[in-house]
Amino acid sequence: xxxxxxxxxxxxxxxDAIGLLSRLDSDARVIAGGHSLIPMMKLRLASxxxxxxxxxxxxxxxxxxxxxxxxxxxxxxxxxxxxxxxLAAHAPILRETAAVxxxxxxxxxxxxxxxxxxxxxxxxxxxxxMALGASYVLRGQGGERRVAARDYxxxxxxxxxxxxxxxTAIRFPAPPAGHGYAYEKLKRKVGDYATAAAAAILxxxxxxxxxxxxxxxxxxxxxxxxxxxARAVVGGALDKASLARxxxxxxxxxxxxxxxxxxxxxxxxxxxxxxxxxxxxxxARATA
Amino acid sequence: xxxxxxxxxxxxxxxxAEAESRTLLIHYLRENLNLTGPHIGCExxxxxxxxxDIDGKSAKSCTIFAVQAEGAQVLTIEGMAGAxxxxxxxQEAFRETHGLQCGFCTPxxxxxxxxxxxxxxxPSEAEIRMGISGNLxxxxxxxxxxxxxxxxxxxxxxxxxxxxxx
Numbered sequence: 001x002x003x004x005x006x007x008x009x010x011x012x013x014x015x016d017a018i019g020l021l022s023r024l025d026s027d028a029r030v031i032a033g034g035h036s037l038i039p040m041m042k043l044r045l046a047s048x049x050x051x052x053x054x055x056x057x058x059x060x061x062x063x064x065x066x067x068x069x070x071x072x073x074x075x076x077x078x079x080x081x082x083x084x085x086x087l088a089a090h091a092p093i094l095r096e097t098a099a100v101x102x103x104x105x106x107x108x109x110x111x112x113x114x115x116x117x118x119x120x121x122x123x124x125x126x127x128x129x130m131a132l133g134a135s136y137v138l139r140g141q142g143g144e145r146r147v148a149a150r151d152y153x154x155x156x157x158x159x160x161x162x163x164x165x166x167x168t169a170i171r172f173p174a175p176p177a178g179h180g181y182a183y184e185k186l187k188r189k190v191g192d193y194a195t196a197a198a199a200a201i202l203x204x205x206x207x208x209x210x211x212x213x214x215x216x217x218x219x220x221x222x223x224x225x226x227x228x229x230a231r232a233v234v235g236g237a238l239d240k241a242s243l244a245r246x247x248x249x250x251x252x253x254x255x256x257x258x259x260x261x262x263x264x265x266x267x268x269x270x271x272x273x274x275x276x277x278x279x280x281x282x283x284a285r286a287t288a
Numbered sequence: 289x290x291x292x293x294x295x296x297x298x299x300x301x302x303x304x305a306e307a308e309s310r311t312l313l314i315h316y317l318r319e320n321l322n323l324t325g326p327h328i329g330c331e332x333x334x335x336x337x338x339x340x341d342i343d344g345k346s347a348k349s350c351t352i353f354a355v356q357a358e359g360a361q362v363l364t365i366e367g368m369a370g371a372x373x374x375x376x377x378x379q380e381a382f383r384e385t386h387g388l389q390c391g392f393c394t395p396x397x398x399x400x401x402x403x404x405x406x407x408x409x410x411p412s413e414a415e416i417r418m419g420i421s422g423n424l425x426x427x428x429x430x431x432x433x434x435x436x437x438x439x440x441x442x443x444x445x446x447x448x449x450x451x452x453x454x
Contacts, residue, residue: 001331001332002310002312003310005290005309006310008309008353008355010355034352034356035333038333039332039351041310053356103422104419105339106348108345108347109345190421191334191422
């Protein structure tokens with residue numbers, strides 16, 4: 001389990017990191033927490049010739065609220081996200097989600113930026129960011145641009161990020177106070193990827209669901225934005241019939257592979273079950 | 289080969305050793321520094337036997353390159369006991385409550401539990417179980433490990449500890 005040979009770089013600033021990426025071989029990779037990349041390097045599924053470590057770049061750390069938008073630095077770890085009072089106050093779904101990612105040791109190292117950036121369909125944060133309507137800030141030699149989470153994922157490990165670009169931050173409009181949220185993850189054990197998982201964010205007005213968005217984890221080549229499932233519950237109270245419509249809509253877009261977590265049929269069904277559970281819990285929170 | 293001198297502070301001592309970029313921290317600790325307390329169990333980030341403390345974080349040293357820990361403060365099981373050889377409360381607790389059988393997972397368990405108790409000095413049983421969920425034990429069924437951490441928490445907090453069961 002020894003990775004291939006590479007040169008290691010630890011730039012002190014973002015501009016240095018971007019400069020390095022533009023000068024180095026095209027197979028240079030950035031490393032954040034490393035808990036996806038290093039296992040892949042040990043298996044020789046990845047053999048970058050250079051690693052550019054983002055750990056020393058202060059501008060990638062911390063979270064803040066800027067004009068109603070929550071801004072999370074890419075190098076904020078899952079452990080820090082769980083402990084952040086700012087994130088708990090503005091987007092408590094992040095704490096709930098980070099807490100079910102892997103195990104404590106991995107959460108100390110693993111970062112939110114790495115979780116959303118690398119395009120692993122098993123990662124939990126992409127579906128949450130889709131539900132939150134987040135954008136990813138990408139910076140490269142050509143400057144900075146933003147890509148919506150809902151447009152970022154093109155296939156397993158394939159994303160809209162261009163070679164030489166670094167995902168520096170995640171931004172999303174803070175959901176209104178009193179919103180409902182839930183992340184429901186079915187997994188076999190601590191440390192496992194989801195058999196299926198669903199993130200729901202909603203607002204309730206006069207007993208009816210005013211707005212709703214849903215993201216699904218690990219039931220397709222990418223995280224999925226379940227637009228039709230969300231529309232199925234908007235405009236009414238949450239009841240058995242609307243939950244069934246939402247579940248069916250989630251199942252309709254799920255296209256999981258059979259794996260050790262279950263058959264494709266089972267995992268598809270669980271996409272619907274997790275959707276209903278997430279909606280129920282989010283609705284209960286919004287109406288509590 | 290891209291070798292360099294990698295320096296860090298391990299158990300309070302400044303250390304330096306030549307290592308390749310691809311050298312994992314667990315190999316650096318065991319082979320360069322001869323600290324064989326942290327164990328290689330699965331080597332795939334699952335079992336937690338290689339857990340050490342790096343700058344205040346519990347981490348699996350099989351999933352970190354030694355170069356990433358350049359300049360860091362690292363604590364391994366070898367650094368838990370006092371300079372006079374007096375066992376740390378957690379070490380005493382694992383002995384007194386039979387928190388181990390084969391002992392393979394114990395160095396990682398104790399270093400992880402150390403960080404857990406620093407962050408949460410009075411954990412509930414559920415918090416202890418979640419707190420050590422990144423460390424696998426195939427002997428004890430965890431029951432006595434949980435008891436050991438409760439024993440150590442009580443001792444550290446100055447609560448009188450009941451004599452261990454016979």
